Amino acid sequence: MSGKESLRSLYTDKERYLKSFEMFLKNSSEHSAMLEWITRHVDSLISHFKTLGKTELKLLSVGCGDGQVDLVLIERIKHAFNIHVTLLDSSEEQIVRCKELLEPVSRTANEKAPNGSPSGRVTLEFVSDTFENFIDSHRGSAAVQFDLIYLVQMLYYVKKPLDVLERAVTSLKKDGSLFLIHVSGNSGYAKVWKEFGPRLPQDDMCNYTSASDIMHLLAQIPAINVKQDEIQSTFHIEGDLQDSIQGQLSVDFIVEAAYFCERAADPLKTEVLDFIRSSSCSVKKSDSGAIEFNNNLAAITVTHQ
Secondary structure, eight states: OOOHHHHHHHHGGGHHOOOOHHHHHHHSHHHHHHHHHHHHHHHHHHHHHHHOOEEEEEEEETTOOTTTHHHHHHHHHHHSSSSEEEEEEEEEEHHHHHHHHHHHHHHHHHHSSSTTTSSSEEEEEEEESOHHHHHTTTTTTTOOOEEEEEEEEEEEOSSSHHHHHHHHHHHHEEEEEEEEEETTTTHHHHHHHHHGGGGOOOOSSOOOOOHHHHHHHHTTTSSSEEEEEEEOOOOEEOOOOOTTHHHHHHHHHHHHHEEEHHOOOTHHHHHHHHHHSSSTEEESSSSTTOOEEEOEEEEEEEEEE
């Protein structure tokens, strides 16, 4: 059996995936760095929409997950506008979790801002469906025209990202704005995927795309303005990649293969570990072997010309 045949996608082993993801969250600056960018960006959007004289905004969250990012946006925007937020996810389980988080926020906001208030009211709509189905089922309707659309870390999970991007652009109001956050083309992940992707498991739900790939796709869509910001982030990995638990889980998370260090055959295993340790992907922080893996994200904003 070849090394590739013996490897399995990390997403086929839920327990292993959760362990690696929890370890990543604990040791990465990604979440805080992402929320810092979103906060700054939302503040600029508030100024933009106020200049246009708007008092109510329609938002669409594509791939809302458990609603953590939406909570930040809602809390920030509701002080300036009344907002209607459509929260979309193909997972019914995620929609349930999102409701549990956000419905109390909406109730409290609306108690403080009765009907007729110039700002502060929050209307939520939860939809369990794919983005493509949702848009196509309302094609031509004002129901799918939004002031703000955001896609945060979700384009990994779609088979045809260009279709999603085209639908998102056509669903923007004339003065609307779209932003998406995705792994940067300068990140260690993107470099690992580019170097070794064909030799890693390809049968999973997650594709090996980076923001560089998304920028190429957006270049195919006419009459839009596109801007990209780099969000600096690191993933601290303590101990040896092959011999420590954190190292092994970190490698699994980076290459998206369960038990990579145990199951991958040489030369693939040696090549991957050496590449992760290299200056192309990481900065060595101590003689103990700890490294800071390049975990940069890209924030891409899109508006109509």
